[in-house]
Amino acid sequence: MISGSPLYRPYEGLVEISILGKSFQVPEKNTCLRAFQFVAPESIPYGRFCWNQECQLCRIGYTMEMGPKPAVHPVLACKILVAHGMKIVELSNELKLSLGPILKNRRL
Ligand code: FES
Numbered sequence: 847m848i849s850g851s852p853l854y855r856p857y858e859g860l861v862e863i864s865i866l867g868k869s870f871q872v873p874e875k876n877t878c879l880r881a882f883q884f885v886a887p888e889s890i891p892y893g894r895f896c897w898n899q900e901c902q903l904c905r906i907g908y909t910m911e912m913g914p915k916p917a918v919h920p921v922l923a924c925k926i927l928v929a930h931g932m933k934i935v936e937l938s939n940e941l942k943l944s945l946g947p948i949l950k951n952r953r954l
Pocket residue numbers: 879895896897898899900901902903904905922923924925
């Protein structure tokens with residue numbers, strides 16, 4: 847599959863990430879914020895996001911590790927690219943607001 851949408855950077859497949867413990871398939875080679883838009887197309891575009899690393903409203907914390915105390919890396923979702931196995935464990939309030947309905951209705 848190759849994306850034809852101008853919203854996303856070209857991608858050939860999906861990668862699995864988790865957001866607060868819930869799994870999603872999202873386009874590879876795209877930022878986390880675009881991945882969030884992929885799973886929540888009705889709400890992310892209406893968030894107050896600048897999309898260019900200025901507003902800081904897209905802050906997340908992620909880990910690639912397993913175990914009881916994994917290192918959490920604070921980053922901007924509009925800057926970092928998704929990676930298979932990425933676990934997003936912290937969301938800014940703006941992201942919680944935008945992703946809330948998706949996370950609430952999703953099975954673990
Ligand atoms: S969306 Fe503004 S800093 Fe990421």
